[in-house]
Amino acid sequence: MTIDEAASLIRCPAIEGVVATWCELGAGAGTFTVALAGLLAPGSHILAVDRDAAALASLPATHHGVSIERRAADFSAEVTLPVVDGVLMANALHFVRDHVAVLRRLRQVTAQMIVVEYSGRRPGPWVPYPVDLARLRDDARQAGFGTVTGIASRRSAFGGRMYSALAVA
Ligand SMILES: C[S@@+](CC[C@H](N)C(=O)[O-])C[C@H]1O[C@@H](n2cnc3c(N)ncnc32)[C@H](O)[C@@H]1O
Numbered sequence: 001m002t003i004d005e006a007a008s009l010i011r012c013p014a015i016e017g018v019v020a021t022w023c024e025l026g027a028g029a030g031t032f033t034v035a036l037a038g039l040l041a042p043g044s045h046i047l048a049v050d051r052d053a054a055a056l057a058s059l060p061a062t063h064h065g066v067s068i069e070r071r072a073a074d075f076s077a078e079v080t081l082p083v084v085d086g087v088l089m090a091n092a093l094h095f096v097r098d099h100v101a102v103l104r105r106l107r108q109v110t111a112q113m114i115v116v117e118y119s120g121r122r123p124g125p126w127v128p129y130p131v132d133l134a135r136l137r138d139d140a141r142q143a144g145f146g147t148v149t150g151i152a153s154r155r156s157a158f159g160g161r162m163y164s165a166l167a168v169a
Helices: 003-010 031-039 099-107 133-143
Strands: 021-025 045-050 066-072 086-090 112-119 147-155 161-168
Touching: 003 031, 003 086, 003 112, 003 147, 003 161, 021 031, 031 045, 031 066, 031 086, 099 133, 112 133, 133 147, 133 161
Parallel strands: 021 045, 021 086, 045 066, 086 112
Antiparallel strands: 112 161, 147 161
């Protein structure tokens, strides 16, 4: 996926042109991190978390006037996160079995989340615990995010569709 394609999935008024601090969990090599940085206003800050330090190493320290801090950590464990304006999880929530436990911990540090996930996917090695939009709504509500609104969707090269959604407490 290109950075422009990632940006078109997550573009929404919650981030576009806003000066804010966001955290991205499962940032990987940073396609969505850079897309997010390009949408936020200069002066913003992103904390990019991934257990794969080598993948994080390819992230720039700044993009579009937005500083990007990297942290190698396992987000399914008790990682301590700062209070932030929002959390982005792109293609990452489906790696944890207990979505609600992760979302509850995130609710303690933020009131809004952008999630990018798949619909129409069966469990498999690349998507072990699928979370379609209906499941996300249910899990997010249990975690204290009362409203989940779809942002965009596109056909996935791996089958099904990739969607994005904004969850707000
Ligand atoms: C499919 S990649 C997505 C990367 C990026 N968000 C994107 O969409 O291009 C999933 C990423 O989540 C990370 N990841 C999965 N489970 C994790 C965990 N428990 N803690 C930290 N990172 C995790 C992996 O290391 C990988 O970089």
